[in-house]
Structures are given as C-alpha cells and as structure tokens.
Amino acid sequence: MLFNSIEFLLFLPTVFFLYWFVFKNQLRAQNVLLLVASYIFYGWWDWRFLSLIIASTFLDYFIAIQLGKTDVSKKRKFLLGISLVGNLGMLGFFKYYNFFVTSWIEAWSSVGITMEASTLNIILPVGISFYTFQTLSYTIDVYRKEMQPTKSFIDFAAFVTFFPQLVAGPIERASHLLPQFYKNRTFDYQNAVDGVKLIIWGMFKKVVVADNCAFFVNKIFENPEAYSSGELFVGMVFFAFQIYGDFSGYSDMAIGISKLFGFDLMVNFKFPYFSRDIAEFWRRWHISLSTWFRDYIYIPLGGSKGSQWFQIRNVMIIFLVSGFWHGANWTYVAWGLFHALLFLPLLLFNLNRSHLITKSYGWLDFAKIGVTFLVVCIGWVFFRADSISDAFQYLAHMFELKSLGLSLFYKTNANLMIFGLSVLAVGILSLQELFWVIKKRDLPKISAFGALLLVLLIFFMGSFKNQMDFIYFQF
Amino acid sequence: MKQFLVFIGKILLVLLLSAFALDFIYTTVFAQSETRNKVENVINSKPHNYDVIILGTSRANNHFVSELFEKEGLKTFNYGMSGAHLFETSLLLKLMIERNWKIKNIIVETDLNLSNEKRDDGTFGRFMPFMHQSETITEHFKKEPDFTELYYVPFYRYIQFDAKVGFRAWYKTLLNEPTNTLANNGYYPLGFNPKANMKNNIESLVPLRNRYFEEIKQICKANNINLIAVTTPMCSNVKGMDYFKKVKALYPEIKEYEHVVEGDQYFSSCGHLNDKGARLYTTKIIEDLFKK
Numbered sequence: 028m029l030f031n032s033i034e035f036l037l038f039l040p041t042v043f044f045l046y047w048f049v050f051k052n053q054l055r056a057q058n059v060l061l062l063v064a065s066y067i068f069y070g071w072w073d074w075r076f077l078s079l080i081i082a083s084t085f086l087d088y089f090i091a092i093q094l095g096k097t098d099v100s101k102k103r104k105f106l107l108g109i110s111l112v113g114n115l116g117m118l119g120f121f122k123y124y125n126f127f128v129t130s131w132i133e134a135w136s137s138v139g140i141t142m143e144a145s146t147l148n149i150i151l152p153v154g155i156s157f158y159t160f161q162t163l164s165y166t167i168d169v170y171r172k173e174m175q176p177t178k179s180f181i182d183f184a185a186f187v188t189f190f191p192q193l194v195a196g197p198i199e200r201a202s203h204l205l206p207q208f209y210k211n212r213t214f215d216y217q218n219a220v221d222g223v224k225l226i227i228w229g230m231f232k233k234v235v236v237a238d239n240c241a242f243f244v245n246k247i248f249e250n251p252e253a254y255s256s257g258e259l260f261v262g263m264v265f266f267a268f269q270i271y272g273d274f275s276g277y278s279d280m281a282i283g284i285s286k287l288f289g290f291d292l293m294v295n296f297k298f299p300y301f302s303r304d305i306a307e308f309w310r311r312w313h314i315s316l317s318t319w320f321r322d323y324i325y326i327p328l329g330g331s332k333g334s335q336w337f338q339i340r341n342v343m344i345i346f347l348v349s350g351f352w353h354g355a356n357w358t359y360v361a362w363g364l365f366h367a368l369l370f371l372p373l374l375l376f377n378l379n380r381s382h383l384i385t386k387s388y389g390w391l392d393f394a395k396i397g398v399t400f401l402v403v404c405i406g407w408v409f410f411r412a413d414s415i416s417d418a419f420q421y422l423a424h425m426f427e428l429k430s431l432g433l434s435l436f437y438k439t440n441a442n443l444m445i446f447g448l449s450v451l452a453v454g455i456l457s458l459q460e461l462f463w464v465i466k467k468r469d470l471p472k473i474s475a476f477g478a479l480l481l482v483l484l485i486f487f488m489g490s491f492k493n494q495m496d497f498i499y500f501q502f
Numbered sequence: 503m504k505q506f507l508v509f510i511g512k513i514l515l516v517l518l519l520s521a522f523a524l525d526f527i528y529t530t531v532f533a534q535s536e537t538r539n540k541v542e543n544v545i546n547s548k549p550h551n552y553d554v555i556i557l558g559t560s561r562a563n564n565h566f567v568s569e570l571f572e573k574e575g576l577k578t579f580n581y582g583m584s585g586a587h588l589f590e591t592s593l594l595l596k597l598m599i600e601r602n603w604k605i606k607n608i609i610v611e612t613d614l615n616l617s618n619e620k621r622d623d624g625t626f627g628r629f630m631p632f633m634h635q636s637e638t639i640t641e642h643f644k645k646e647p648d649f650t651e652l653y654y655v656p657f658y659r660y661i662q663f664d665a666k667v668g669f670r671a672w673y674k675t676l677l678n679e680p681t682n683t684l685a686n687n688g689y690y691p692l693g694f695n696p697k698a699n700m701k702n703n704i705e706s707l708v709p710l711r712n713r714y715f716e717e718i719k720q721i722c723k724a725n726n727i728n729l730i731a732v733t734t735p736m737c738s739n740v741k742g743m744d745y746f747k748k749v750k751a752l753y754p755e756i757k758e759y760e761h762v763v764e765g766d767q768y769f770s771s772c773g774h775l776n777d778k779g780a781r782l783y784t785t786k787i788i789e790d791l792f793k794k
Contacts, residue, residue: 047503219506223513441665475509479516486517487524487661487669 028071030226030280031234038068039284046288047214054211058185061288065188069153076152079117084180084187086113087162091169091176091183103170110166118159121152126355154194156352160319162187165201167323174202182208191284195277197295197315204292212289222286224473227481229279230489236456237272238490239449240265243435243442248411251421255430259421266411267404268453271300274313279471294469300403300457301388301464303395305369306379308403316352320345335375342374343367353410358418362409369402388465448488455484521656528660528672532631535675539683540581541628544594545636549602553577556688557591557718558611560584561734564774566609567784568687574788580688582611586625587618588714593629593642595721600638605727609787610718612756613733614773616709616749621646627663691777692770702772705742709749730791733760735783737772762786 028035042064050056070077090110094103135141165186168174177183186205192198247254247262254262278295285292295315302308309317321330328341343364350363373379382395405422412418436446463471473481536546553576556566562582571578581594591610598605633639633653643649652659660667683690715731722729733746733756746760763786768779775783 214503214506216503216505220509223510439665440670444665444668444670447670479513482513482517483520486521486657489661 028068030277030284031230034071038064039287043287052211055181057212058179058181058208061190062181062185062188065185065190065193068190069188069193072153079121079152079155080158080188081184083114083117083159083162084184086110087166087187088177088180088183090166092178094166094169095176107166107170110163114159114163118155121155123355130357157196157198158187158193160198160316161201164198164319164323165205168201174205177205177209179208189285189290191281191288191290192278192292195274195281196313197278197281197293198319199292199315200319204290207290215289218286218289220475222283224478225279225283225286225471227283227478227485228471228473229276229281229283231452231481231485232272232276232279232456234485234489235272235448236452237269237276239445239452239488240269240272242445242490243449244269244411246435248413248421251417251424254435255432256425256428257431257433258435259425261433261436263404263408263421263425265449265453267300267400267407268449268456270407270410271296272452272456275299282470297469298460298464300400301396301460302399302403303382303388303392304373304378304399305366305402306373307382308399309366309370310383316349320349324348331374338374339371342371346370357415358409358412361415361418362406365406365409369406385467387467445490448490452484452488518656521658525656525660528657528667529631529634531672531676532667533635535678537678537684538671538675538681539628540583540688541594541625542632543684544581544597544601545629545632547601547603549604551577551604552579552606554579554607554609555598555603555605556580556582556609556611557595558582559586559591559615560690561613561615561773562609562611563688563690564692564770565611565734565780565783566689566787567691567777567780568689570781570784570788571792572687574792576607576792578687580686580690582688583625584690585622586615587620587622588612588615588712588718589619589621590625590629591615592714592717592721593639595718596638596642597636599721599725600636605725607728607730607792608718608722609730609732610715611734612715612731612753613746613749613760614704614707616712616715616752617707617745619710619712619714623663624666627666630659630663630667633659689780691780692774694767694776694778695770698769698771700737700766700769700772701739701741702736703741704736704745707742707745709745709752711752715753731756732787733758735760735763735768735775735779737766737769738764739766740772757791759783759787 028038042060045060046057050060066077069080087110090106094106097103097106165174165183169176182205185208186199186201189199189204244262244266247258248266251259251262275296282292282294293315295313297311297314299308299311302311325341325345328344329337330341331338346363346367347360348363350359350361350366353359353362370379373381382392408421409415409418412421435442437443459471466472532542533546536543554571556562556568556578559582563580563584564582566580566582568578568580583590583594586594595608629639629643630652633643640653643652646652648662652662660672719729721727731753733749736743743760746758749756750758763775763779763783768775768782770776770779
C-alpha cells in the first residue's frame with residue numbers, strides 16, 4: 028500500500044479511528060491493532076512475504092529471550108550468530124543471490140572460462156533491507172547488554188512491523204522505538220497537528236517534487252545519447268531532487284503518521300543539499316542508515332582510531348557496504364566508492380568535522396554548498412544508471428558540452444507544463460529548506476496557513492498521472 | 503481530539519471549496535471557447551450544414567485536403583484528430599448530431615485504428631471540461647473505469663489531464679489565443695522530411711470488429727448520412743501490409759485506398775502523406791466517390 032494511494036487514504040483514518048476511539052486507553056489492544064494493521068499494510072503488496080517478516084520476528088524474539096538467560100560468552104556469540112545468519116541469509120538470498128551468481132559467471136568468463144549456472148526468478152520482498160536491519164539492531168543491543176529482551180511478543184512484533192516505517196524507514200533502533208510500545212499513549216493535539224503537517228510536507232516532496240522530476244529523469248536516463256549536454260545536466264539535477272523528494276518525503280510522512288499514533292521516530296534527513304562538504308552530507312542524509320552502520324560496523328571495526336591504513340580500510344568498508352545495501356548492482360558499489368573517495372581526504376586531513384550541522388553559515392559556505400551539491404549529483408548518476416559503463420557514458424556526454432540546448436523541455440505542451448511544474452516545485456522546496464537551515468531546525472516547521480497552501484499545491488501541482496512507486500521500496 | 507478533528511475538517515473544507523471554485527472557473531472559460539481545438543469547436547458550435555465531414559486520426563487529418571472538396575462545391579471540414587482512436591471519433595460524431603448538424607456525407611478513415619477499442623488519453627482529455635455539459639459525453643464515458651472520480655470529484659479531471667486541459671491550456675483559452683488546428687478547414691498539410699523513418703512494422707496489429715465503428719455506422723444510418731469508410735496509404739517499406747486484407751475481410755464495405763499513392767517522395771513519414779501526396783490522394787477519392 029502506498030502512502031499516496033486511495034487505499035491508504037481509507038486505511039489510515041480507519042486505523043486512527045479504531046486506535047483512539049475504540050481501543051482508547053487499552054495499551055495491549057492498541058498494540059495488537061497496530062500489529063494487525065501493519066500486516067494488512069504489508070500484505071497488500073504480496074501476502075506471501077508476510078511469512079518472512081513473521082519468521083524474522085520469531086527468530087529474534089526467541090534469540091533475545093535466550094540471550095537474556097545466559098552470560099556464557101560462547102553461547103551468546105552462538106545465539107547472535109544464529110540471528111545474523113538467519114536474517115542476513117534471508118536478505119542475501121532474496122536480494123543478492125542472482126547478483127552473486129551472475130557476477131561469479133562474469134568473473135570467470137573474463138578470464139576465458141565459461142561456466143553455466145541458473146539464476147532464480149526471485150521477487151524482492153518490499154522493505155526487506157529496512158526491517159532486517161531494524162530487527163538486527165534489537166538482537167545486537169540485547170547481545171551487548173544495552174537493552175533487556177522484551178517478554179511481550181506482540182510488542183516486539185509491532186515494533187518490527189510498525190507500518191509507518193516498515194518498508195522504507197527510518198530504520199529505528201530497538202532502544203528508541205520498542206520502549207514506546209510499553210507505555211500508555213495519550214492523544215496530544217499539538218503532536219497530532221505537527222504530524223499532519225509533516226505528512227503534508229512529505230506528500231508535497233513526493234507527489235509534486237519527485238514525481239514531476241521523474242517524468243524527465245526516466246526519459247533522459249533511458250536513452251542519454253539522444254539528449255544534449257544541457258538536457259543531461261538538468262536530468263542529473265532533477266534526479267537529485269527526485270530521489271531526495273521521494274525518500275525524504277516518505278520519511279517525513281512516516282514520522283508524521285507515527286505522531287498521529289503517539290510515537291516518535293528519529294529524524295532521517297536534515298536538509299542534506301545544504302551540506303558544505305561530503306562529511307556533512309552524510310550527517311544529513313539517511314541518518315538512520317548511516318548511524319546504523321556507524322554503530323554496528325564502523326565503530327566495532329575500530330572507527331577512526333588506529334593507523335591511517337586502518338582508518339582508510341574502515342571508511343572504504345563502510346561506504347562500500349552502504350552502497351551494496353542499496354541494491355544488487357555494481358552501480359551502487361561504485362556510488363559508495365565514489366563517496367568514500369570524496370570522504371577520505373577530509374578524514375586524512377582531519378577536516379571531516381569542520382562543518383558540523385550546528386555550525387552557522389557564512390557567505391562563503393554557499394559556494395561550498397554549490398560544489399558539494401554538484402559532486403553529490405555526479406554520484407547520483409552512478410546510482411541511477413543501469414550499469415557503470417552507462418554512468419560513465421552519461422557523464423562523458425554531459426561534459427562534452429557539445430550542445431547546451433534544452434529543447435526536450437519545451438518540445439510539447441505537456442513537456443513544457445511538467446518542466447515548469449518541476450522547476451517551480453524544486454524552487455519552493457529549496458527556498459523553504461534554506462529558511463529552515465538558516466533557522467537551524469532539524470525538522471520542517473510549518474504554519475497552519477503553510478499547511479493549507481501545501482495541500483493546494485499538492486492538489487494542483489501533484490503528478491497524479493505519472494504516479495511512481497517510492498524508489499527506496501526496491502531496497 | 504475534537505480540536506484535531508476540527509483542524510482536519512478545516513483542511514478538507516478548504517480543499518473542497520478550492521476544488522469547486524477552480525472547477526467552476528476552468529469549466530466556464532473552456533465553455534466559451536471554440537477556436538483552439540476541434541473538440542471544443544464541435545461542442546460549442548451552433549447547427550451547421552456540411553456536404554462532407556472527415557473523421558479519423560492524423561491519417562485523416564493530414565490526408566484529406568478540404569480545399570479540393572470545396573473546389574467541387576462541397577462544403578467540407580476535416581475533423582480528423584492526431585492520436586484519436588475510434589472511441590473519440592464516434593463521440594465527436596455523436597456530438598455533431600446532438601448539436602443538430604446536417605451532414606450529407608461522412609468520410610471516416612478506417613484502417614490501423616480498427617485494431618483498438620481503447621480511448622486515447624490525449625484526445626479524451628480534451629472532452630473533460632464538457633463532461634457535465636453534455637449527456638452524450640457522460641453516456642459515452644460511463645463505462646470507463648475512472649468515470650466516477652472524473653465525473654464526481656471536482657477538479658480531478660483537470661488534474662488528471664493537465665497536459666491537455668491544465669493551467670497552460672486554460673490560460674491560453676482565457677486569452678483567446680488561436681491555434682492553427684482549424685486552419686485550412688481542418689486539414690493539416692505536412693512537408694517532405696528527407697530524414698523521416700520510411701519503414702514501419704504493423705505485423706502485430708489485428709483489426710477488430712470495432713464497436714465504435716459499428717456505432718458510427720448506426721448513427722449514420724439513423725441520421726440518413728452517407729458513410730464512406732476508406733483506408734489510407736502507407737509508405738513502401740511496411741511489414742505486415744496483409745493487415746489491410748484482414749480489414750477488407752472483416753468489413754467488405756471499407757474502400758481500399760492504401761495503394762493509390764505510391765512512392766516515398768509523397769510521404770512525410772511512413773504513415774503520413776505530405777501535402778503533395780495528400781492532394782493526389784484526395785483527388786482520387788473525389789473522382790471515385792463524388793464524380794462517378
């Protein structure tokens with residue numbers, strides 16, 4: 028079920044009504060309702076894959092209980108191993124099996140050895156990377172004795188499947204979200220209104236910004252040779268806004284919907300296109316994933332301690348894994364590598380903390396923002412292209428600067444209309460976020476009038492005809 | 503909670519009122535215009551008398567030279583619309599009848615478009631402003647899967663078809679900015695294009711006993727209109743030309759004119775004659791069907 032679908036428009040008020048009117052002040056019933064609603068929400072795509080979530084939930088619930096019962100180091104490691112193998116095994120099979128098989132065959136064929144192996148027709152379960160990481164964080168935290176295992180299966184299952192963030196995050200930590208299922212929740216007017224405003228803002232980013240930009244992005248990336256350097260440049264910038272509007276829009280809606288039910292989710296994006304260097308970009312982009320990698324991989328590997336070679340190794344690992352997390356394609360690995368190469372000089376010259384989010388902006392910073400945005404955009408070409416060679420061809424053609432014509436955008440009435448809407452939407456988004464960045468806000472803050480205006484913009488500027496799935500669902 | 507429900511109610515109310523207001527403003531403006539496209543030209547028209555009306559897709563629009571009919575003393579207008587399917591062609595004819603047009607002959611291009619009974623969104627969108635204005639349009643669209651939301655949700659139809667009846671079209675209509683759609687009595691001449699792709703593959707197309715062509719036949723019969731159904735030419739390098747034989751087998755009354763103009767110098771693209779070719783084609787049609 029998509030947040031921007033008619034079904035969800037009926038689903039959300041129904042769950043809201045049952046939650047606050049029928050099961051008001053009944054904590055257990057509310058949690059059961061959330062669990063059932065989440066299963067319906069997920070099963071709407073393909074009910075068969077519910078079995079994977081349920082299996083993952085059972086596995087980690089019982090592993091954590093067993094971890095809570097023993098202090099024997101070997102046994103604890105063994106139990107953690109079962110959880111890791113079980114969860115990452117499912118993720119690996121459904122997401123990476125075909126990739127490894129074809130890469131293996133290609134690797135051998137490159138040295139002249141022909142091999143045959145069959146790939147499987149595997150459907151990628153929606154959101155598997157998100158809920159796998161969320162449930163793993165629980166087992167690892169219990170293993171580290173940073174939290175107690177929960178005894179309530181319902182609470183744990185509701186935490187794993189919590190529908191607002193189930194399929195595209197934010198990837199919540201058990202230590203932050205799970206305890207919220209234990210406490211009585213009372214309706215808070217201001218919290219709910221803030222939630223509605225966030226939903227509206229997220230919807231604006233998705234339907235107005237992302238889906239309008241997607242119209243041209245899909246055309247241009249499908250056949251880049253057919254377009255001029257100018258059109259390729261605009262296509263690249265539009266993709267940057269498409270993926271940002273799409274993904275952060277989903278996160279905003281997830282946080283907003285959670286607020287309607289009295290839950291608080293972590294902030295996932297802090298206006299990343301106003302970053303002054305790549306290190307700051309990663310403090311502002313997909314925060315729930317980057318902090319997950321930091322806490323569960325980077326720091327256990329030694330982080331930025333140790334020799335320079337260790338630091339370089341750790342940074343490379345973290346960025347490559349992050350790229351690979353996004354999908355079973357070398358383009359994502361190349362994207363991760365590209366960011367690692369941009370990040371390493373900052374780390375080696377000890378400049379990676381020179382632009383903390385809390386630091387105020389000077390005039391020169393706006394030039395840095397422009398440069399950072401441009402290199403991030405170049406990285407997105409690897410992320411969006413079908414293959415690494417396609418990405419290089421796209422960039423080579425773009426930098427040839429042979430023709431700067433933009434005729435694609437005014438070739439037909441429809442193109443001109445959508446181009447105008449896209450530029451206007453990107454302009455509104457950028458100016459609004461600039462205002463929040465200057466005001467040093469973490470989350471959008473929208474007035475009642477602003478919310479009404481946004482609703483009208485969604486209604487009149489939204490791309491309902493070219494409605495797209497959320498990009499991050501495929502991860 | 504009550505306060506929150508009031509907040510949500512206010513948002514919904516503003517949304518609904520805006521939708522009603524904008525729907526009214528858009529519809530009012532489109533209802534005044536009859537010069538920007540052929541759909542509104544028919545819908546907002548007064549009764550006309552025509553000797554010949556031409557209907558079909560761009561292969562009608564670019565192939566029948568109205569001027570040549572007029573020279574023979576036949577009052578003619580070409581209502582062929584680029585991209586249109588027989589779904590919209592049939593509706594346009596129904597609207598002409600609804601507006602009491604008196605038509606002696608209708609020439610309808612019936613070839614590749616027989617293979618499709620679906621709507622063409624680009625042309626379909628142009629009818630949207632008039633959904634509530636005409637019983638004929640309502641009836642024609644009733645079986646479409648999105649009819650309910652298009653008909654009952656205010657302004658939804660303008661959002662869904664914004665490329666055709668969105669802000670830009672509305673603004674230009676308001677300024678009464680003319681287009682060249684109605685020039686040359688509806689005929690749109692094409693030039694010679696030396697870079698055109700002069701090949702086509704229509705092997706996958708299968709002509710249907712098309713319900714909208716059947717509708718057109720019934721309407722003509724009921725209104726005493728002489729219906730002339732014809733095929734139109736294709737360039738020399740087409741795979742699957744036996745499609746036209748299938749058309750003939752299915753509808754023996756359709757007159758075969760796909761071979762009357764041959765030679766790629768007469769084409770602008772594989773499926774469209776240039777002006778020179780269109781004149782040859784129209785002359786042949788007039789000689790065969792109006793002079794004999």
